[in-house]
Amino acid sequence: MIIELGHFLLVLAFALSLVQSVVPIWGAQVNDSRLMSVAGPIAVTQFLFVGLSFAALCYAYVTSDFSVTNVWENSHSQMPLIYKFTSVWGNHEGSMLLWVLILVIFSAMVGAFGKNLPPKLKANTLAVQGWITSAFLAFVLLTSNPFLRIPNAPIEGHDLNPILQDIGLALHPPLLYLGYVGFSIAFAFSIAALLEGRIDAAWARWVRPWVLIAWGLLTLGIAMGSYWAYYELGWGGYWFWDPVENASFMPWLSGTALLHSAIVMEKRGALKVWTILLSILTFSLSLLGTFLVRSGVLTSVHAFATDPSRGIFILALLVAFIGGGLSLFAWRAALLKQGGVFSPISREGSLLFNNLFLSAAAAAVLIGTLYPLALEALTGAKISVGAPFFNATFGPMMIPIMIAVPVGPLLAWKRGDLAAAMQRLFVALGTSIFVTVLCYALIDGGSALSPLGIGLAIWVMVGALAEIQLRIGLFKQPLGTSIARLAGLPRTVFGTAFGHFGLGMTLLGLIVASSYQSEAILIMKKGEQTSVSGYTFELTGFQQKAEYNYVDLIGNFKVTKDGKDVAELNPIKRIYTSRNMPTTETAIHTIAGVTQLYMSLGEQQTNGGIAVRIYYKPWVTFIWLGCVVMFFGGCLSLSDRRLRIGAPARKGRARQAASTA
Numbered sequence: 001m002i003i004e005l006g007h008f009l010l011v012l013a014f015a016l017s018l019v020q021s022v023v024p025i026w027g028a029q030v031n032d033s034r035l036m037s038v039a040g041p042i043a044v045t046q047f048l049f050v051g052l053s054f055a056a057l058c059y060a061y062v063t064s065d066f067s068v069t070n071v072w073e074n075s076h077s078q079m080p081l082i083y084k085f086t087s088v089w090g091n092h093e094g095s096m097l098l099w100v101l102i103l104v105i106f107s108a109m110v111g112a113f114g115k116n117l118p119p120k121l122k123a124n125t126l127a128v129q130g131w132i133t134s135a136f137l138a139f140v141l142l143t144s145n146p147f148l149r150i151p152n153a154p155i156e157g158h159d160l161n162p163i164l165q166d167i168g169l170a171l172h173p174p175l176l177y178l179g180y181v182g183f184s185i186a187f188a189f190s191i192a193a194l195l196e197g198r199i200d201a202a203w204a205r206w207v208r209p210w211v212l213i214a215w216g217l218l219t220l221g222i223a224m225g226s227y228w229a230y231y232e233l234g235w236g237g238y239w240f241w242d243p244v245e246n247a248s249f250m251p252w253l254s255g256t257a258l259l260h261s262a263i264v265m266e267k268r269g270a271l272k273v274w275t276i277l278l279s280i281l282t283f284s285l286s287l288l289g290t291f292l293v294r295s296g297v298l299t300s301v302h303a304f305a306t307d308p309s310r311g312i313f314i315l316a317l318l319v320a321f322i323g324g325g326l327s328l329f330a331w332r333a334a335l336l337k338q339g340g341v342f343s344p345i346s347r348e349g350s351l352l353f354n355n356l357f358l359s360a361a362a363a364a365v366l367i368g369t370l371y372p373l374a375l376e377a378l379t380g381a382k383i384s385v386g387a388p389f390f391n392a393t394f395g396p397m398m399i400p401i402m403i404a405v406p407v408g409p410l411l412a413w414k415r416g417d418l419a420a421a422m423q424r425l426f427v428a429l430g431t432s433i434f435v436t437v438l439c440y441a442l443i444d445g446g447s448a449l450s451p452l453g454i455g456l457a458i459w460v461m462v463g464a465l466a467e468i469q470l471r472i473g474l475f476k477q478p479l480g481t482s483i484a485r486l487a488g489l490p491r492t493v494f495g496t497a498f499g500h501f502g503l504g505m506t507l508l509g510l511i512v513a514s515s516y517q518s519e520a521i522l523i524m525k526k527g528e529q530t531s532v533s534g535y536t537f538e539l540t541g542f543q544q545k546a547e548y549n550y551v552d553l554i555g556n557f558k559v560t561k562d563g564k565d566v567a568e569l570n571p572i573k574r575i576y577t578s579r580n581m582p583t584t585e586t587a588i589h590t591i592a593g594v595t596q597l598y599m600s601l602g603e604q605q606t607n608g609g610i611a612v613r614i615y616y617k618p619w620v621t622f623i624w625l626g627c628v629v630m631f632f633g634g635c636l637s638l639s640d641r642r643l644r645i646g647a648p649a650r651k652g653r654a655r656q657a658a659s660t661a
Helices: 002-030 033-037 039-062 069-074 081-089 092-113 119-143 167-196 201-232 243-268 272-294 308-335 347-379 387-404 418-424 426-442 450-464 466-472 479-488 491-516 622-639 651-660
Strands: 518-524 529-532 535-547 550-561 564-569 572-576 581-585 587-591 595-604 610-617
Touching: 002 033, 002 039, 002 092, 002 119, 002 167, 033 039, 033 119, 039 069, 039 081, 039 092, 039 119, 069 092, 081 092, 081 167, 092 119, 092 167, 119 167, 119 308, 167 201, 167 243, 167 272, 167 308, 201 243, 201 581, 201 622, 243 272, 243 347, 272 308, 272 347, 347 387, 387 450, 387 491, 418 426, 426 450, 450 466, 450 491, 466 479, 466 491, 491 622, 518 529, 529 610, 535 610, 550 587, 550 595, 564 587, 564 595, 572 595, 581 595
Parallel strands: none
Antiparallel strands: 518 610, 529 535, 535 550, 550 564, 550 572, 572 581, 587 595, 595 610
16 A cells, blocks of 8 residues: 555656646746745645655565565565665666655755745746656656556565665765756756846856755765775776766766856856856756666666666657757847956956866766767767776866866956966965975886876865965964954855865875775685785685675685784675675775775685785775865855855854955
8 A cells, every 4th residue: 555655646746746847937927926936835745745655665675565566676585674775776766766856855945945036036947847857757657667566476576786785875876866966956047047038146146055065965976986886896996987987977077167157157247158058068967877877778887777768768858858958048048148257367267267178078078978879879889988088088188177276266356366376376386396306206106197196186285275374364464363364264265175175185096096006916825925015915714604695705814014913804705695696895904094905805716716806005095085075165165154045144244254355
């Protein structure tokens, strides 16, 4: 009965989404406040229905109701409870229901908390959200219904894909979807603005918090997916330029450009048309990512769907929303008033520079991702576009951005002084040059360009702190005065500094880990030793252990350095009994919080040995810690009262902040 109720609630939600798609926008056209006002309550009610439907599917998984086809195909009674729950979105049908749930959560948030929005903008925005929701609810109900029953219920289920039975699955897809779907709000606001033919700085102020939320969550989602692949797949890598990885990276690049463009529009009223276009393109790339994962055109650990009919349906949605959004943009963009002019050397100019290179980088990733698919569709030839292409195209475009990151915040609006900004960055420049020379002098191995990359990362990190140092007058004013000014700074200043500092941390981790890592891939028997980067690894034995629905072969390794014990590592070769499928559970030891010793087991050999992968990865944790710092910076910016729509600034605080500017 609960399953049928969950299905019925989805049908009701679909009916409400159709009403939300039509009534508010009609009310905006005829200027009827009563029709426009229904959008908010409908969005909240729709969230309630979809939320209860999702809860019904969770109940089926937790109780191992194998009369539900989706549960039977993706669960097992012996699975731990946490994995029964995460199995809900560990498949195509459940993940699409999660996608819709997050979509209606954002719609409900606009409906409930957008009380200060102009009525027409709010009505049109929620109507556009209704279009998206109704399309994806139709997709779920017609092609991906998670509530289908089996007439004669099996006793046991097939089990979840073993690779997905990991705590990372509990975090990665929801965070990724929150980022993907969060950009739908920016898309909806943009379409609403085009329909109304009006856009101004206030519009950017309303949109920017939603973009910031989506960008921050997508940052965490990508980082979590990277770390999950790093420790779960046993390959020793954290980014493989997999097409599905690229599918999440492209909207992140475009969303980063959108975030900076919205700042220019809010502060100076410039880049209006460009901001609208970026809003459409960013959500379009999110939809493209959904198509790549769910259509079956890709074979990947991330891809669930293989039914061509689903791919055609999603492709139709892709064409409708991307084509429709861009067509409306082409028709209505000319009606939007352009913003003020500015000098190329200005804060606006630096942000535009940032936008152009980020957009070009996203285009390079898009070409590298879609070209093999297009070539195969047209000629039948199969090619692989991997790291060499992306390193040669994407990498060089990131260098100008990294150079410009510390400079932009120090330039004045409208017309800036580049020489004066560089003088203020003298310490950052000197530190980066010193570190670069030191690396060349002291570090052997790696690429000849690696020290330059490290110096560039230091430039970004130290430069990120320059604006705060200048605003508070550190080393130029009495310490007490500097502390008082520090307390009065807007949180957006701290958010920008943390965001840029985290970017530098991630860049530093990527360069050091990829350039100076050591590895050994070999066959080892009990009692044998091998050395990697000064660490000695000795295989002391094996043990077997049965747990829930799998059996483990555990390797016991003793790690020493200079005769002193460092750690005991226990990599695992795991066999899931229900599918007879092997997986790898890596063993990782972190040194000083930044460097990791990484081990994984391969296949057992007939001579009693076993294949072993051993990696020494210096400073690798900076890759993910940097993403966390970027997310924290986004949260700081989001907490600024100036980003809360309609929240008046406190007079005392406003005067204090103005005095420090």
